Each structure stands twice: as structure tokens, then as C-alpha cells.
Amino acid sequence: MGRLAAVVLFLSVTCTACAPVTAPLGLENAVPSIDADFFVTRDGLRLPLRHWDAADPRAVIVALHGMNDYSNAFDLPASWWAQKGITTYAYDQRGFGKAPNRGVWPGGQALREDFSDCVAAVRARRPDLPIYALGESMGGAVVLSELARGAPPRVDGIILVSPAVWAREDMPFTYRAALWLTAHTVPWFKLSGRGLNIWPSDNIEMLRKFSRDPLVLKETRADAVWGLADLMDAARKAPARLSGPVPPILLLYGAKDQIIPRQPSEAVAKELGSRAEARVYPNGYHMLLRDLDGPAIWKDVAEWIEAPRAKP
Numbered sequence: 001m002g003r004l005a006a007v008v009l010f011l012s013v014t015c016t017a018c019a020p021v022t023a024p025l026g027l028e029n030a031v032p033s034i035d036a037d038f039f040v041t042r043d044g045l046r047l048p049l050r051h052w053d054a055a056d057p058r059a060v061i062v063a064l065h066g067m068n069d070y071s072n073a074f075d076l077p078a079s080w081w082a083q084k085g086i087t088t089y090a091y092d093q094r095g096f097g098k099a100p101n102r103g104v105w106p107g108g109q110a111l112r113e114d115f116s117d118c119v120a121a122v123r124a125r126r127p128d129l130p131i132y133a134l135g136e137s138m139g140g141a142v143v144l145s146e147l148a149r150g151a152p153p154r155v156d157g158i159i160l161v162s163p164a165v166w167a168r169e170d171m172p173f174t175y176r177a178a179l180w181l182t183a184h185t186v187p188w189f190k191l192s193g194r195g196l197n198i199w200p201s202d203n204i205e206m207l208r209k210f211s212r213d214p215l216v217l218k219e220t221r222a223d224a225v226w227g228l229a230d231l232m233d234a235a236r237k238a239p240a241r242l243s244g245p246v247p248p249i250l251l252l253y254g255a256k257d258q259i260i261p262r263q264p265s266e267a268v269a270k271e272l273g274s275r276a277e278a279r280v281y282p283n284g285y286h287m288l289l290r291d292l293d294g295p296a297i298w299k300d301v302a303e304w305i306e307a308p309r310a311k312p
Helices: 003-017 071-083 108-125 138-147 173-185 204-212 222-241 262-275 294-306
Strands: 038-040 046-052 059-064 086-091 131-136 157-161 249-254 276-281
Touching: 038 086, 038 108, 046 071, 059 071, 059 108, 059 138, 059 294, 071 086, 071 294, 086 108, 108 131, 108 138, 108 222, 131 138, 138 157, 138 222, 157 294, 173 222, 222 262, 249 262, 249 294, 262 276, 276 294
Parallel strands: 059 086, 059 131, 131 157, 157 249, 249 276
Antiparallel strands: 038 046, 046 086
């Protein structure tokens, strides 16, 4: 065996041994359901659930948080929406917040199934109300990629807030190479945003609380970033794979977003075409709903939900 072949074989064996890890599924079959404090998944996991109940609800939002965040991400807008007659449900997606297997990537398929099951469980609980799905960042990628599957959940509308659509095809080669190398050689290696001088929002007080919140993940395993890239790939390709009737879509992103580049966001908006209403906020950052201008965006979302339109 030549020297080059021996090196290739060694790297192949090493990378296989250090393949990215995906969190195990639950150990029991269950009927997806929600109660006051938990969303029970089809594999029996109990995901912490928060809800902000309107006194006389006219609509319901099922909200999915972003990477390393958890359901509390929606406390500000959901409290305001409740006063306007909109109830919000949000759960800690598996691997985040207080959900099982914290910090380990759960797999895009499991995230999508949880989303569909939660929508179905909420609809069973409130069959009299229109149901809207809202995905922020990673949550937006979950919602958008699930929409492109053959049997997406039955919702009356979809709201994508700064959706994570930065696919590998849009990344520089050096980013893709570094991501592959770390995820397949040291998948447990923890990455953070320290020293990058990236601002996810202009709401400094909120960011200070966010950084001190023990349920927010401050470091991310390399293989979790790899898994997120897979999810963003699926979300980026979703518009071209949509078929049949599609619920109305509201796509929101900020011109000052330093997390998801503007180019793929604009490409997705263009490919969605007449299926979506896209709004760009000139002073908006990635955490649009928690920015200083957040209240204006909360109002836009509420007005869009309440606007009359044809059923999907």
C-alpha cells in the first residue's frame, strides 16, 4: 500500500469513528399531546411547553425558537399578542432549553415531526380557531423544510422570522471545509461566537439578559452546527419543492442581520414568489421580534393574521 493510500485509509477510519452524533429518540410510542406544561412527542419525550393565553382568543400561534435558544424567546411578543386576542404555544425543541439531550443535535427529521405533531395537538385542543405556525431562525428552517414535504401540517398561515436559510451552496468554500473537518474529526468540540463582533440585535438590555440565561446554550458542538447546516440546506431548497396548495406565508428579515446573510434570504423570498409576502426591516437585526423596533413587528404579525384572506 502506497503512502498516500495509507493516509487516505487512516483518515477514512478516523473520520468514521468520529462521525457527527445525533441524539437518540425516545423509547416509547405515544400519542402526541399537550398539557399545561409539556408537549409529549410521538416517541414519548416530554418537551417543556410555554403558552401565553388570550382571554378571548381569535387565533393561535405555534412558535418554534432558534438555535441554542428555547421557548422563552417569545415571551415579549407573545405577551403582547395575548392582549390582542392571539394565544401562543411554544415548546423547547429537543436538545434545547430544558428538553432532553441538551446540546446534542436531534436531527432535522425529528424536529420536523415534532413541529407537525404539536400543530396537530394544538388543533385538536382548539379546533374552533385558526392556527398559524411561526418559526424564528432555526425554527423557520424547520417550518419551511417541513412545508416542502408531502404531508405538511394543516395550518392557516406561516410566519418565517429571519429563517435560517444559509445553505452550504451559499457559504464560502473555506467555511464548508472547516465545518466538515471539525464535525467529522472532533464532533464534540465546542464552538462559540466569542470574538466575532457579531450583533444579533440592537436591544442591548435584552442581550445582557440573554447572555446570563442559564437555559441558553453559550457553546455549540461542532456536529450540531453540521446538523444545522443540513437543516438550512433543506430549508433553502424548500421553495423549489413546494407543490399543491400552500398556506399564506409572511417572510420577515432585517437588513442588518449579521447571522443569516441577506443574499440567501432574498433568494428564498424570490423563489417563494406569490406564495409569500416578504417584508424587509431596514433597522432590523436577526432577533427581529426582540429588537428595539420589535413592537412594530409584533403589530405587523397581528395585523397579517387578522387580515381577511382565502383559506389555503
